[in-house]
Amino acid sequence: MDGWIVVLFIALTVVIIVISIVLDRKRTEAIKQLAYTLGFDYREHPQAHLPHTIWQFDLFNKGRRRRLKNLIQGIQNDARVSIGEYRYTTGSKKSKNTHSQTVVFIESDQLNLPSFLLTSENAFHKIGNLFGYKDIDFDSHPEFSSQYLLRGSDEDRVRELFHEGVLNVYRRYGGASTRPLA
Incomplete structure (x- = not known):
């Protein structure tokens, strides 16, 4: 009986991997x-094709086994657009x-955005507020202010x-982290 359980477990594992x-x-x-529909380029393993400024984002310096794949890139409304799937591992x-998310990187000289950082707020940020680490909050959106x-x-x-x-x-939608570069 124990042999069947092992065989069943192995078969189930193989099925999950194949799916x-x-x-x-x-x-x-x-x-x-x-x-293709957007007229963009596709790169399965795009490390060499990324804008050099992308590595300034905190996200791309977290964990280990960092990997970006399925990158599409092109020009849309005079902006350089890169969209890909990013994955990294933490802990042991x-x-x-393993953390996975879709990332979008837009470069344009026409945007004229102010320099800012938006990220999920954690306990260290809240403690930092006590010591002058300034956070822009919105009274009209307390849930946003407590999350970011x-x-x-x-x-x-x-x-x-x-x-x-x-x-x-x-x-x-939540869960976004944004950082336009000055």
């Missing part, structure tokens, strides 16, 4: 089709976690950028 591979290939094909052994750390050298321009519509998008 994962098939779904990953389907996703890759869908992304390639999207790139039983506490090992927003900093910028020109607070008035940053507040203009994060108007009611933008704050509502973050409330609806």
Whole structure:
């Protein structure tokens, strides 16, 4: 009886791996089709094709086994657009976690955005507030203010950028981390 359990476990593991591979290939094909539809270039393993400024983002310096794949790049409305899937690993052994997310990088001289940092707020940021680590909060959106750390050298321009519509998008979708570079 114990032998059957081992065989069943191995068979189930193989089935899960095969399904994962098939779904990953389907996703890759869908992304390639999207790139073609948009008139963008597709790169499966794009490390050499990334804008050099992307490495200034905190996200790209977290964890280990950092990997970007399925990158599509092109020009849209005079802006250079890069969209890809980013994955990195934190922890080890039983506490090992792999984090995956879609990243979008837009470069344009026409945007004229103020310099700012937006990231998920954590306990260290809250403690930093006690010692003068300035966070831009919005009384009209307390949930945004408690979830995100927003900093910028020109607070008035940053507040203009994060108007009611933008704050509502973050409330609806959450989980974003943004950092325009000056």
